[in-house]
Amino acid sequence: MISKELIGASAKPLVLSVLAQGEDYGYSIIQRVRQLSEDQIEWTEGMLYPVLHRMEKEGLLVSSWQVGDSGRKRKYYRLSKTGAKSIAREQAQWIAVHNTLAKLWGMKPCTT
Amino acid sequence: MISKELIGASAKPLVLSVLAQGEDYGYSIIQRVRQLSEDQIEWTEGMLYPVLHRMEKEGLLVSSWQVGDSGRKRKYYRLSKTGAKSIAREQAQWIAVHNTLAKLWGMKPCTT
DNA sequence: TTGACATACATAGCCGTGTTAGGCATAATA
DNA sequence: TATTATGCCTAACACGGCTATGTATGTCAA
Incomplete structure (x- = not known):
């Protein structure tokens, strides 16, 4: 079980990176993130949908209703140019914190 | 500048690891964390003190007033047994999220 | 002496956000 | 037909970081 603080901190970078x-x-x-995390990150819909709405309002995402093979209406999201650029900043912040923790844990820092 | 979400998510594991x-x-x-992060993590007192109080209330930390060389009264914190044990859990959560991001970023995962 | 500054702790109000819970609708399955 | 999985959304609540402020002491220079 991941703490709500970590959920909150990782939501934006994860959404951006998935949509990349x-x-x-x-x-x-939600399914993609669960699979990628090997069932360790279990997002709720009540958490994700507001996040997507906020990110669209911030101009990071663009949405469009589409009807897929299933015949069901879905709201697809894709990165805006701003969103694509913001990934690097999110990544830099994450790495900065991670490397600080890594030092304390005697782990090798992340480059790239 | 680190986002408030990341600040919130990293506060507890960082405090535990520093006190370890x-x-x-x-x-x-606050100074220690700033140095370790190479000036990238700049905590405010209004953020840290409530965190320390909460963690003490949760039984993770134990505090004691001491007078150091400077003659000034300081409130020293140390890990309780519960606090020491909780580091592993915090670490596991962090690594789980980090490895998920690492996959998306094409980075090598962290093993322990 | 006095003023400025770093040190050192603490709290109150504002605001953002995850959780829980619920609602609505459709397609697939039993 | 009933149930489950899919698929979207929102409201009330509680928690927690940020900003601002208050208090107090030690150091250093003018």
């Missing part, structure tokens, strides 16, 4: 691989919709993003 | 190296007091912890 191509557009996706809310419900699917 | 020996007891310390609030004002000093």
Whole structure:
């Protein structure tokens, strides 16, 4: 179980990074993150949807309703240019904190 | 500048890990973290003191007033047994999230 | 002496955000 | 037909960081 603080801190960078691989919709993003984390990160819909709305309002994402193969309406999100650029900043912040923890834990720092 | 979300998520593991190296007091912890992060993590007192109080209330820390060489009264914190044990859990959570991000960023995962 | 500054702790109000809980709707499955 | 999985959304609540402020002491220079 991941703490709500960590959930909150990782939501934005994770959404941005997932969408960097191509557009996706809310419900699917939750599954993708769960799989990527090997069932360790279990997002709730009540957490993700407001995050997506906020990020769209901030201009990081763009949404569009589409009807997929299933015939069901889905709200797909993709990165805006601003969103694509912001990944680097999110990444830098994360690495900065991670490397500080890594020092205290006797781990090797992350480059790149 | 680190986002408030990341600040919040990293506060507890950072405090625990700093105190794992020996007891310390609030004002000093802020400096320690700033140095360790190479000036990238700049905690405010209004953020840290409530964190320390909470962690003590949770039984993770134990405090004691001491008079150091400077003749000034300081409130030193050290890990309780519970606090020492909790580091591993905090670490596991952090690594879980980090490795998920690392996958998306094409980085090598952290092993322990 | 006096003023400025770093040290050192603490709290109050504002605001953002995850959680819990609930609602609504459709397609697939039993 | 009933249930489950899918798929979106929002409201009330509680928690916690930020800003601002208050208090107090030691150091150093004018």
